[in-house]
Amino acid sequence: MDIRKAVVSGSFYPDREEEIKKYIEHFNSSFTLENDLNMNIKAIIVPHAGYIYSGFTANLAYNIAARQNFENIIVIGPSHRHYLEGASIATKSEYETPLGNIKINLNLVEQLKNKFDFLGFDEDAHFEHSTETQAPFIKNYFQNSKIIEIVYGKIDFKKLSFLIDELLKKENNLIVISTDLSHFYKLEEAKHLDNICLNGIINKDITLLDKPCEACGKIGVKAIIESSIKNNYITKFLHYCTSYDRTKDNKSVVGYASFLIGEKT
Template sequence: MSIRKAVVSGSFYPDKKEEILKYINHFNSVKTNDETFENIKAIIVPHAGYIYSGFTANLAYKLLNKEDIKRVIVIGPSHRAYLKGASVALYDEYETPLGNLKIDKEFSQNLIDKYDFLEFNEECEFEHSTETQAPFIKHYFENIQLVEIVYGEIDYEDLSKVIDEVLEDELNFVVISTDLSHFYTLEEANKKDNICLNAINKKDLEMFNYCEACGKTGVKAIINWAIKNNYETKVLNYCTSADVTKDKNRVVGYTSALIGK
């Protein structure tokens, strides 16, 4: 059996189940405004260390209606491997400290067969943008099947075609992974990130041209899908690394959002 190993456990998030649950229980103990959609088709979530962005990511995961979901498609940018197009994981399982997730290999292979810009690239096995979502997915969904798509140089419209196909099935759900601007002063980060937040809220694809986010292509792809299918967006939270580090000189921004109606 082939297993996609958890390579950033112990750094981006704890490598022990109890420690991850402690984080999630703490996040859920904080009173939040849980205004949501009845039918959520996708979420946008950050992928930094849980100490920085876990609370923001968890806000989106905890609002989902898990009973309606059979398969989660997690889509994130490649940070380590250069690739044209995107890689769809063809392992049997995806390791997490909370227990392994089963990968839907047949579904994944069908996507590769259908789209010439998709392949399976083993170099993506070190990607944290998708892996940081796996413990949340395991915790909140337990027995769903996972499909992992890591993209490199790809047009958002191509990625949007894959999302179109995936979301034709009512039982599928999409997770888009992105952080926002990187390493500006807090003031600059707030300005730049505000453009992204407005672009998401207003479903304005043009505005994304002025937005800095490592997963911008994935975000544009899901917003494009939302526009075409008449779904709404709702930004849940925005925070920065400075909230934790107190360093206002080199800041990374994070947000989470819902796509639904």
């Protein structure tokens, strides 16, 4: 069978099911959920660093989104190591995780490839942690859902937004936008830069995202905000932290945040 092999298990996240489950149980023991969100969730924004750094922040969004049922989870993340024009969509049959494989919705993959000319398949683009770190969360929380993996490179965010608009037409699709925030600044500077990004998402203000706001997945963030404006969605900030919380190194910090996006109910 044609499988999208896990390439960062054992580094960004554990390569054994029981260890991943322990992480998630630990994350879930650290917060209580609101009873009424007044929101029909359409998308989440989550980080993609190692689970010891950003796993709590990402897990929070998945835990809440799991109150709803989704047929397809579409993960959209930036390419970190491979230069790419446009975007690549995984055309394998299944997606490997330590919790078991996830089926890829190949019918939807073909529909999207036929509709959007910037979508191709570049195998090297899928040796990518920004999308893969999401897969164990998806397998844990959405046992029966299928996955779509889209890795983008050099692309106009408005093109990506048209793709997201198409996916949002179906009630049973969840969009996952993967991004970390600022990288390797001193703690105070990192918080300053990250605050600009957070306000841009909270206020659905793309002009703020064009200011000194650093996010490796900024194109994806701008795309989902553009779609949110068009669809009159609301954004809900969930959590922000930095690598300092774990390392206590305030000289070289990475920022992480998570959000819900959807219809007010």
